[in-house]
Amino acid sequence: MSTNSRGRVFLWLALLLLVVLSVALVLTPVWIIQPFKPQTERGVAWSYSLRSWSPLLTLAASMLAVALVVYLWRGARWWRKIALVVMLLPLLAVTWLARQNHFEWMFNPLPNAAYAKANAADQVADADMVLAVENNGEAVAYPVRLMAYHHVVQDVVGGKPIVATY
Secondary structure, eight states, rough: HHHHHHHHHHHHHHHHHHHHHHHHHHHHHHHHOOOOSSHHHHHHHHHHHHHHHHHHHHHHHHHHHHHHHHHTTTTTTTHHHHHHHHHOOOOOHHHTTTEEEHHHHHHHOOSOOOOOOOOGGGSSOOOEEEEEEETHHHHEEEEHHHHHHHHHEEETTTEEEEEEEO
C-alpha cells in the first residue's frame, strides 16, 4: 500500500469517526432524557453539558467533514462518491438537530384536556402525587404522572383561566 493510499484510508477513517462522534454527541442526551424513565442528577447534568456543546462541536465537525469530502471526492470512483455523500448526510442531520429543541418534541401539551370529579377519577390512586390548584373555592388536581409527560395544561379554575406546568 502506497503512502498516498494509506493517507486516504486514514482520511476515510477520520471522516467516519467524525460522523460517529457527532451522532453520539447529539443522540446521547436524547437517550438519557426519556419520558417515564428514571433519571439521575449526574445523567441530567451530563446530558445538559453535551446538549450545550453540541451546536458548536457539530458545526466544527461538519466543516471539517465537508473539507474531507471535497478532498476525497477528487479521483474517487462513483461508488466511493456515493459513500461520501451517505457518510455526510447523518452528520449534517445531527448538525441541524443540535440546534433544535428536540426535548420539547417529546413533551406535548394536552390540547383538549378532559377533567373528572375527584370521586370519579379512578385512574388516580390515593398514593399518587398531584399538582393541586385552588382558586375562588374551586380546587383541581393534576396527576404528576401525567404532568411529567405533558408538562402543561390549560384550565379554568374558579372562573379564571390558568396554565399549570410541571
